[in-house]
Amino acid sequence: MATETHEAVGEGLADAMGVAAHEAADAAPGMPQLDFSTFGNQIFWLLVTLVVIYFVLSRIALPRIGAVLAERQGTITNDIAKAEELKAKAVEAEDAYNKALAEARAEAGRIIAETKAEMQADLDAAVAKADAEIAVKVAEGEKVIAGIRENALVSVKDVATETTAAIVAAMGGAADEKTVSAAIAARMKG
Amino acid sequence: MASEAHGAEQAADQGGLVFHPMDQFIVKPLFGGDTVEWYTITNVTLWMGVTILAIIALLVLGTSRRAIIPSRTQSIGELAYGFIYKMVEDVAGKDGVKYFPYIMTLFMFIVFANFLGLLPMAFTTTSHIAVTAVMAFAVFFAVTILGFVLNGPKFLGLFWVSSAPLALRPILALIEIISYFVRPVSHSIRLAGNMMAGHAVIKVFAGFAAITAIAPLSIVAITAMYGLEVLVSFIQAYVFTILTCVYLKDALHPGH
Known part of the structure; x- marks a missing residue:
């Protein structure tokens, strides 16, 4: 029964396919292979x-x-080589830059130190000169002051003598000059 | 018998289950005519022609710009090239590389015929034993002749397992010889069988779709089978190619 059904299906298939397939199906039922x-x-x-x-x-x-x-392989290899070369160049440039920077710094430091030393020397000289001038001026001033002070003392004595003589005269006495001077001298010492 | 056939057709008319899973493999003339002579233009011719065009589209037109940075098509072509080149180099060795174009030819033909056969209504040329057997026997004879030409009588050392104990060697030699001659058979039936079975199973599932209740399940099953077949299409091309490389290695370096 099973085989009959199978054949029937095969027949139906073959009918659908036309005459050529019909022959083929007869020759090889099932597998066209x-x-x-x-x-x-x-x-x-x-x-x-x-x-x-x-x-x-x-x-x-x-x-x-x-x-x-x-x-592509060649291009990649070349590109890598080129990149490495450029990298080396960049490193070189950086080194050169750092070196130049360090040199510039050292130079700047040196110039600063020199300038400082020069300025210090100038300053010292100026200060010394000023000190000397000040000392001279101070000495002059002191001399003047001493003179003024002496004059003042002398004047005070004169004024005191004159004033004393005037006061004594006003009081009706007559004072001789020597006694008055001695008394004022004694007073001023005290 | 005629009435039975009539009955079957009636069943078909009534929307019953009709299975013709093998119809898709029938070789038929394209432009009418009843007989299939060797020169007749058939669906085999058509699909092999499509295969050639597809290969040209990928490997010739796709690479026509020779770009250093490849387009997608060129990239796929290069992948295929690299894949097979590396396979030949790894399996058959450096001296196998000069046979690379032949192996590439086989691989590209099989992989494209397999994938094109997955298009609906397509004819799968590699599902026919006549096709795969020709390729398998071509590989078999080429490798055998190459083995004798390159190595002379030393090629027979392939069958003489010198690392085995002496008493076992004749038996092993017999087994080796049998397995050697079975190679083209398994080589060809593996490919044709895989391609045929998958396509036939898809057709059977499709036949079940006539029943409304089962139709969704049938469609799911067809989809799943189709996915599997995509995988199988590539794997069988790969297997055929790598076995060719292994046989080539035997011819180039016959000791074990």
Whole structure:
């Protein structure tokens, strides 16, 4: 029964496919893969296909892709080498910069120290000169003051003598000059 | 028999379950005619032609700009190139690289035929044993001839396992010889069988979609199978190619 059904299905299939398929189905019920009448056709077209693919690949596609890959590899290698070179240059430049900077700093330090020393020397000289001038001026001033003070004392004595004589006269007495002077001298000492 | 056929057709008319999972593999002439001669232009011709065009589109047109920074298409082409090149180099060794174009040809044909076969209504050329067997036997004969040409009688050392005890060697040699001659058979049936089975299963699930209640499940199953088939399409191309490389390695370096 099962086989009958199978055949029936096969028949229905074959009817649907038309006469050619009908023959094929008769020859190989079930698997078209085992229909040997089509083998020649498949093998012929397979060989044509493989030959075409082989020539397309070996003549055009594979050399081209191989060349592209090699070229890319070369480009990458070159770029890396160039990048390394540039990096080395950058490091070199940085070193040079740092060195120049250090030199400039040292130079600046030196100039500052020199200038400072010069200025200090100038300053010291000026201070010494000023000190000397001040000392001279002070000495002069002191002399003047001493003179003034002496004069003042003398004047005070004169004024005191005159005033005393005047007072004594006013009181009706007569004072001789020597007694008055001695008394004032005695008073001023005290 | 005729009435039974009629019954089957009636069942089809009434929307019952009709399974024709193998119809998709039938080789038929494109431009009418009844017979399939060796030169007839059939759906095999059509889909092999599409395969060639797809390969040219990827590997020739896609790389036509030869850009240092590749476009997406060029990138895929380069990936395919690198993938197979590395496989040949790793498996068959440096001296296997000169056979790279042949292996690349096989890989590109199989992988594109597999993937194109996944398009709805497409014909899967690699699901036919006639196609895979030709490739498998081509590999088998090429490798065998190459082995003898390059190594002379020393190629037979492949069957003489010198690391095994002497008493075992003849038995091992027999096993090795049998396995050597089974290679093209397994090589071809593995690919054709995988491609055929997956496509047939998808068709069977599709047949169940005629029942309304099962239709959603059927569609889910078809989707899942389709995903699996995408994977299988690549893996089988990969397996075929890497086995070719392994056989090539045996021819280039026959000792164990």
